[in-house]
Amino acid sequence: MAAKKSSFDLDQFLATRTEAVNAALDKFLPSEKTKPATIHKAMRYSLFAGGKRMRPAVLLAAAAACGGTEAAAMPLACAVECIHTYSLIHDDLPAMDNDDFRRGKPTNHKVFGDGIAVLAGDALLTQAFEIAAQAKGWPRYSHKDLILEIAQASGSLQLVAGQVADLEGEGKKLSVAELRYIHERKTSALLCCSVRLGGMSANCTPAQLAALTDFGYHVGLAFQVIDDILDVTQTSEQLGKTAGKDVAVQKATYPAIVGLEKSRKIATQLTDKAFAALDIFKGKAVALEALAEFLLKRDK
């Protein structure tokens, strides 16, 4: 299945939310001229390099599904994008994936050098918590809950754990279960955290939070399966990053383990599970639904 026909204007949603997130990030971050200028230039270089802003988008869409406001959700949307950008800068370093292109531009370390790129990632990670601390607390979710949510998703049990397993898995034949472990942590954890934070910013009910968790988990897994497929089927120009890298470094991926056709089927099944999780919103989660479909059908 995985085709929910709705009249929701996702292009308009993404364009307006991306503009709003960019404007908010611009306000939260020190200007390029703030001393030491090099680090602020490097942080802004990757942050404003043209990412798809999917984590802020799902966060804002989850807030809307729970009747929240964009203003309340915005600091959290900016925080998750800072964490995501930090992870990409570090992922691209010579000591990790050693990539030259990201978001259609030379990678951070190619422009600023390895040392500044490490520091730009570190500073964005820290910046995320500074921004999140500026979100207001809600009756059901205190500042402590919000900070814990972000710290746990990006720490050594989730995002970093996924990256460790990914690095250690290179050149090895992994099982589907081992690959799932990597995807849950490397990709799904931060996407799921984003969706949950959107709900929390709207003071969502525990039942809504459980549904958002279910949605975020499955959309996050589908996102990485599609990412693996695109690595094989698209060009570097289309992706804005080096295509075919997974095969080159013998990375375990769904296409490598189960083939392209089965991988597409798995991504569709995961997206269907994500759609099913939204039933309790009774039509109020149209933006989330449209995003899940968009992520499944994306070509970059």
Ligand code: GRG
């Ligand atoms: C702690 C040294 C240190 C490093 C951490 C955790 C980590 C580095 C890296 C993991 C990052 C990673 C590559 C995760 C995979 C998730 C993924 C598919 C990212 C691409 O996301 P998109 O397509 O990118 O949303 P854009 O550029 O559009 O934002």
